[in-house]
Amino acid sequence: MTRESLHLFDTTLRDGQQTPGIDFSVEDKIAIAKMLDAFGIDYVEGGYPGANPTDTAFFAEKRTTSARFVAFGMTKRVGVSASNDPGLAALLQAKSDAICFVAKSWDYHVRLALGCTEDENLDAIRASVEAARAAGKEALVDCEHFFDGFKANSAYALACAKTAFDAGARWVVLCDTNGGTQPSEIRAIVEAVIASGIPGKNLGIHAHDDTGQAVANSLAAVEAGVRQVQGTLNGIGERCGNANLITIIPTLALKPAFAERFETGVTAEALAGISRLSRAFDELLNRAPEAQSPYVGASAFATKAGIHASALAKEPKTYEHVEPQLVGNRRRVMVSDQGGKANFLAELRRRGIEVPRDDNRLDALISVVKEREAEGYAYEGADASFELLARKMLHSVPEFFNVTSFRCMVERRFDANGALKTVSEAIVKVIVDGEERMSVAEGHGPVNALDIALRKDLGRYQHEIADLELVDYKVRILNGGTEAITRVLIESRDGSGARWWTVGVSDNIIDASFQALMDSIVFKLMKNRDMAGLVAAE
Numbered sequence: 001m002t003r004e005s006l007h008l009f010d011t012t013l014r015d016g017q018q019t020p021g022i023d024f025s026v027e028d029k030i031a032i033a034k035m036l037d038a039f040g041i042d043y044v045e046g047g048y049p050g051a052n053p054t055d056t057a058f059f060a061e062k063r064t065t066s067a068r069f070v071a072f073g074m075t076k077r078v079g080v081s082a083s084n085d086p087g088l089a090a091l092l093q094a095k096s097d098a099i100c101f102v103a104k105s106w107d108y109h110v111r112l113a114l115g116c117t118e119d120e121n122l123d124a125i126r127a128s129v130e131a132a133r134a135a136g137k138e139a140l141v142d143c144e145h146f147f148d149g150f151k152a153n154s155a156y157a158l159a160c161a162k163t164a165f166d167a168g169a170r171w172v173v174l175c176d177t178n179g180g181t182q183p184s185e186i187r188a189i190v191e192a193v194i195a196s197g198i199p200g201k202n203l204g205i206h207a208h209d210d211t212g213q214a215v216a217n218s219l220a221a222v223e224a225g226v227r228q229v230q231g232t233l234n235g236i237g238e239r240c241g242n243a244n245l246i247t248i249i250p251t252l253a254l255k256p257a258f259a260e261r262f263e264t265g266v267t268a269e270a271l272a273g274i275s276r277l278s279r280a281f282d283e284l285l286n287r288a289p290e291a292q293s294p295y296v297g298a299s300a301f302a303t304k305a306g307i308h309a310s311a312l313a314k315e316p317k318t319y320e321h322v323e324p325q326l327v328g329n330r331r332r333v334m335v336s337d338q339g340g341k342a343n344f345l346a347e348l349r350r351r352g353i354e355v356p357r358d359d360n361r362l363d364a365l366i367s368v369v370k371e372r373e374a375e376g377y378a379y380e381g382a383d384a385s386f387e388l389l390a391r392k393m394l395h396s397v398p399e400f401f402n403v404t405s406f407r408c409m410v411e412r413r414f415d416a417n418g419a420l421k422t423v424s425e426a427i428v429k430v431i432v433d434g435e436e437r438m439s440v441a442e443g444h445g446p447v448n449a450l451d452i453a454l455r456k457d458l459g460r461y462q463h464e465i466a467d468l469e470l471v472d473y474k475v476r477i478l479n480g481g482t483e484a485i486t487r488v489l490i491e492s493r494d495g496s497g498a499r500w501w502t503v504g505v506s507d508n509i510i511d512a513s514f515q516a517l518m519d520s521i522v523f524k525l526m527k528n529r530d531m532a533g534l535v536a537a538e
């Protein structure tokens with residue numbers, strides 16, 4: 001049976017740019033457009049040419065090879081002709097294949113925001129679509145606030161959509177701009193639009209996540225007949241974000257309700273790269289990946305309960321809704337105090353550590369992990385520290401260097417100009433190859449000073465940790481009060497892109513940080529020797 005085409009439209013570079021704290025450079029935009037293009041997205045919307053220097057520079061060239069490259073902008077201004085509108089001229093001149101016009105479709109907004117008559121707005125839609133087509137471009141019209149507009153005045157909302165379609169727009173996109181519409185309403189309204197004479201093959205959905213249902217709304221619209229879905233990578237976007245394409249795409253490809261009826265430009269092979277795509281995008285944004293993201297998160301196929309884990313090892317289908325490798329993810333059975341022997345063996349094997357089930361050292365390792373977890377260590381969040389501990393107890397870990405002492409100092413004082421300053425300094429003494437070295441460093445806070453001092457001079461290992469970088473640092477106070485236990489988790493990465501977490505626990509925050517820093521460096525040295533890091537490198 002032939003399947004119908006569903007078109008994927010990415011607006012990461014346009015609507016996604018509205019996310020607080022996100023501001024793409026031209027280089028970022030080029031890199032992201034390339035990733036989307038290679039992944040199999042049909043339309044890549046790049047921004048507003050003419051509105052700012054970055055977007056104008058981005059549209060100086062076509063940035064995709066297979067995907068259609070889309071410029072976004074307003075419909076022509078009321079009161080000037082299409083040929084006399086500078087905004088429209090910038091859109092027509094951009095090196096894009098298509099133009100997506102944003103048009104008001106809620107009568108209230110037409111009066112309030114545009115301050116023109118309803119008919120003038122329809123004329124602007126018509127003239128803009130015609131101008132784009134005359135310039136040889138595909139035209140799309142985003143009907144802003146369509147669902148709210150439909151509820152307020154369905155005749156006018158439909159008139160906007162119909163005007164766009166009749167003028168020759170390839171796609172009329174129904175937008176839930178405020179993100180508050182419910183899936184059942186989306187379904188009913190899409191059906192009404194189709195019944196009014198615009199075929200589903202010319203309709204798209206653009207959903208926002210303000211009630212946590214942008215993905216559900218997009219899928220409801222597909223079920224009701226639309227054939228284009230808009231969204232962003234990892235669901236970025238203003239307020240609560242846009243529909244998350246990283247969630248929608250696997251659902252379309254793997255869930256029979258959609259997979260049997262539709263096909264998209266994303267091949268099975270590309271789909272197996274979607275976890276990597278999602279992480280690469282977070283990397284570019286310099287933010288930590290969301291562990292609980294559907295399909296692609298580190299926890300998406302993780303389990304820590306002992307009873308589930310042993311069943312999972314026997315028959316993965318019992319606890320997994322799809323196979324993790326189809327989306328480039330993997331099954332994780334986490335080490336935790338609930339885990340039984342089967343958990344440990346599976347985890348160790350995955351790290352290339354073989355140990356017989358009846359080996360006494362295995363029982364010793366399990367009891368140490370349980371003891372330490374009772375003290376506050378959290379190995380399920382610190383893969384690398386777990387691996388080091390296991391290797392130490394089951395085999396051996398070379399002693400690369402030995403820290404004989406460290407000292408940290410924090411001074412808060414007024415400088416010569418009377419300004420309050422806080423200065424942190426650390427001194428670390430370390431023995432490498434029998435020779436003692438002493439490093440002193442200042443830093444932003446004592447942990448940073450300690451980190452710099454520790455990594456300042458490791459003798460012959462120094463060049464090996466040059467690409468080691470700390471990317472995240474989490475502190476958790478475990479049982480209240482100033483005498484509480486502190487748990488520090490540190491995330492590190494190196495030039496190969498591998499990331500790993502280490503943990504330290506102490507009643508002293510500096511000491512806990514020091515343990516986690518030490519583990520990270522030793523793990524990196526082990527990884528360089530192919531003695532560790534199977535998991536981190538994944």
Ligand SMILES: [Zn+2]
Pocket residue numbers: 015177206208242
């Ligand atoms: Zn939007």
